[in-house]
Amino acid sequence: MTATTETVRSPAAAAAPKPSKVRAGSRFPVYLGVGLITLLWTIPSLGLLINSFREPSSIRATGWWTVFGEFFDSATWTIQNYTEVLEGGFANAFANSLAVTIPAVVIPITVAAFAAYAFAWMEFPGRNLIFVTVVGLLVVPLQMALIPILRIYTGFELNGTFPAIWLAHAGFGLPLAIYLLRNYMGSLSSSLIESAKIDGADHFTIFTRLVVPLSVPVLASFAIFQFLWVWNDFLVAIVFLGYDPANRVLTVELADLAGRGEGQLSLLPAAAFVTMILPLVVFFALQRFFVRGLTAGSVKG
Amino acid sequence: MTTPPIETEQVPVTPAVPVEEGAHDHTPQVWILRILSALVVPAVLVLFFFTFDFLQQRDINKLVQVGVALIVGVLGVWALYWGMDRLVNALPSRAAAGVRPFAFAGPAMVLLAFYLVYPAVNTFILSFQNDAGDAFVGVANYTRIFTESTYLVAIRNSIAWVILVPAVAVAIGLGFATLADKLPRKSEAAAKSLIFLPMAISFVGASVVWTFIYRFRPEGFGEQIGLLNAIVVAFGGEPVDWLAVPLWNNLFLMVILVWLQTGFAMVILSSAIKAVPEEILEASRIDGANEWQVFRRIVIPSIASTVVVVWTTILITTWKVFDIVYVMTGGREGTGVVAQQMVTEFFTFNNDGMGAALAVILFIAVVPILVINIRRFREQEATR
Numbered sequence: 001m002t003a004t005t006e007t008v009r010s011p012a013a014a015a016a017p018k019p020s021k022v023r024a025g026s027r028f029p030v031y032l033g034v035g036l037i038t039l040l041w042t043i044p045s046l047g048l049l050i051n052s053f054r055e056p057s058s059i060r061a062t063g064w065w066t067v068f069g070e071f072f073d074s075a076t077w078t079i080q081n082y083t084e085v086l087e088g089g090f091a092n093a094f095a096n097s098l099a100v101t102i103p104a105v106v107i108p109i110t111v112a113a114f115a116a117y118a119f120a121w122m123e124f125p126g127r128n129l130i131f132v133t134v135v136g137l138l139v140v141p142l143q144m145a146l147i148p149i150l151r152i153y154t155g156f157e158l159n160g161t162f163p164a165i166w167l168a169h170a171g172f173g174l175p176l177a178i179y180l181l182r183n184y185m186g187s188l189s190s191s192l193i194e195s196a197k198i199d200g201a202d203h204f205t206i207f208t209r210l211v212v213p214l215s216v217p218v219l220a221s222f223a224i225f226q227f228l229w230v231w232n233d234f235l236v237a238i239v240f241l242g243y244d245p246a247n248r249v250l251t252v253e254l255a256d257l258a259g260r261g262e263g264q265l266s267l268l269p270a271a272a273f274v275t276m277i278l279p280l281v282v283f284f285a286l287q288r289f290f291v292r293g294l295t296a297g298s299v300k301g
Numbered sequence: 302m303t304t305p306p307i308e309t310e311q312v313p314v315t316p317a318v319p320v321e322e323g324a325h326d327h328t329p330q331v332w333i334l335r336i337l338s339a340l341v342v343p344a345v346l347v348l349f350f351f352t353f354d355f356l357q358q359r360d361i362n363k364l365v366q367v368g369v370a371l372i373v374g375v376l377g378v379w380a381l382y383w384g385m386d387r388l389v390n391a392l393p394s395r396a397a398a399g400v401r402p403f404a405f406a407g408p409a410m411v412l413l414a415f416y417l418v419y420p421a422v423n424t425f426i427l428s429f430q431n432d433a434g435d436a437f438v439g440v441a442n443y444t445r446i447f448t449e450s451t452y453l454v455a456i457r458n459s460i461a462w463v464i465l466v467p468a469v470a471v472a473i474g475l476g477f478a479t480l481a482d483k484l485p486r487k488s489e490a491a492a493k494s495l496i497f498l499p500m501a502i503s504f505v506g507a508s509v510v511w512t513f514i515y516r517f518r519p520e521g522f523g524e525q526i527g528l529l530n531a532i533v534v535a536f537g538g539e540p541v542d543w544l545a546v547p548l549w550n551n552l553f554l555m556v557i558l559v560w561l562q563t564g565f566a567m568v569i570l571s572s573a574i575k576a577v578p579e580e581i582l583e584a585s586r587i588d589g590a591n592e593w594q595v596f597r598r599i600v601i602p603s604i605a606s607t608v609v610v611v612w613t614t615i616l617i618t619t620w621k622v623f624d625i626v627y628v629m630t631g632g633r634e635g636t637g638v639v640a641q642q643m644v645t646e647f648f649t650f651n652n653d654g655m656g657a658a659l660a661v662i663l664f665i666a667v668v669p670i671l672v673i674n675i676r677r678f679r680e681q682e683a684t685r
Contacts, residue, residue: 027483027484030480030483030484031484033476033477033480034477034480034481034484034488034492035492037473037476037477037496038492038495038496041495041496041498041499041560041563042495043528044510044511044513044514044560045498045499045502045510047513047514047528048509048510048513051513059526060526061523061524061526062524062526063524063525063526063527063528063531064513064526065528065531095364098364098367099364099366099367099370102367102370102371103367103370103371103373106371106375107346107378110375110378110379110382111342111378111408111409111412112409114382114405114406114408114409115405115406115408115409115410117405118402118405118406119406122324122401122402122405122406123324123325123402124324124325124399124402124403124406125324125325125327127402128682130406130410132675132678132679133413133418134413135674135675135678136671136674136675137413137417137418138671138674139617139667139670139671139674140417140421140664140667140671141620141621141640141660141663141664141667142621143621143640143643143644143659143660143663143664144417144420144421144424144660144661144663144664145416145417145420145421145424146420146647146656146660147420147423147424147427147647147653147656147657147660148419148420148423148424148427149416149420151434151653162366162370163350163370166350166370167346167347167350167412167416168416170412170416171412171413171415171416171417172416172417174409174412174413174416174417175413175417178409202386202390203386203401203405204382204383204386207405228501231503232502232503232504232505232506233503234503234504234505234623234624234627234628235623235624235644238644238648239644239648250503251503251505251506251624254503254505254506254509255505255508255624255627255628258505258508258509258512258628259628268509268512268513269509269513271509272506272509272510275503275505275506276501276502276503276506279501279502279503280498280501282501283498283500283501287494
């Protein structure tokens, strides 16, 4: 292989066919290594998926791998676990998770977008100092906030209400949101903003008509990050919503089921998949945005 | 939350902001208006959310609640900002220029102050108080943490977690990214998706997934339904209660987090590897370097800064891990970690003082990263 046959790799050439960097003969160990790790990483969730569709009695009696002997026997498979799980509180928990997640994603985005615009395009006293504080707050563990907020909420009897957890999630998500959005908005062309100003647009118009539409990629990245974080959150949910069955979100319901022991074992796989289904759908549908969302803070773009 | 450290290359090109007249006005009237403009949006939001009985009724249709919350969250908040902007317009133009930034950035600052800054300060104070938070006890909580074995074990375990989990996740992620890079595009994409997939799963969900790997039944109590014990038994061994084996059980719990985080490391390192210029790799191959030497001498140095970023990000996530231990063992059998112990203290035992002290320990450990982040940010801003 010589350099002349190589395609120069650049972001623009991403769609071009990939150069074969390794001779066909030496590919085998690479396939073996990749295949082995992929298999190891897939087996746990694959096993759970298989188990979730098995008869409850067989889930308790034998391992999921035994299905390969009776794979085409229709008696092996059932959706009974799913119906049982949904009727047993997971449908309600799913609705609760949606009720918690959607506002907890939307509210911080709006609030952070206005703030990010001000940090990027307005001059005001304390601007840099406040923004540095926001950068500092990025790494403050959420645990530092739980006890005092719980005390305030308890004092005003707000604990266990949805608005209480929406605003808590909004507050905890704000530092990353402001940081990401401000860096992105700040990198927009200043001549664009200036010319809009010369045309007589005020800040509010520039923000809604120009900056927000141009910031859609970073808004989407943060939205996915925050969605995943809130949907999968367990800590904030148990502290501010608690174990009250009416209020449980999916993670709390699942943790509760997992703690009930051997008797509920056959329901666990189906229950786990009910909690995972939405993130997995988002993952497969929006994989590119998804990865970008998760890596938004640590890599460019 | 994964709170990613700031990458050095990320240089935000922040433009020079044209200073409007009045932006730096410091008269008391302007400051009062600024504070008011910052408070209006959060105040209206809180009043709306918490006074409408409707949103507090738990038996009401959830989807109606979501609908209302969405309308309020998007349109309502937007309308509030719009209304504030109109109000600011009514001011004399000089005052308006001074107040407007606070109408934009203020609500976020108020929320941050209420949900992060104030609680953090308060947690520091609480950590020197008793369980009910009504009397000061000096450093008694900290003394307990550094003398009683439960907490010492938790600290030991947490340190082991942050040493091992990021190292293993980065090593596997890097190895996988390097190998997958040599595959045809489609196989590479498919393999990478499968490794990345656990990132979509909650820590609680992952714990359930691994329950069916670690499950243990004593001999004579039926077939093993845990994969690991089934393998052990198939090879003639005796089943092991993996999560009860001292010290080793910590490793088995760490595996779960490695499983979750490797995808993150792999994706970021993979894009860093692809950014290494192909000419340099080819040139070294022509000079007779084998694949290992190319990797060791060219690829590794080129991606070193990305490795540091990935490592720190996973390290912070690991340090704050709570769900896995809480769900799998509840911290029993010597598996406690600081973050889980913190929740157990204040949530299960209602000991706010101990919970606060453990939270402070969690926080102090990340202060160096906080300082580095701020320093890097300042450097970026200085060079912009």
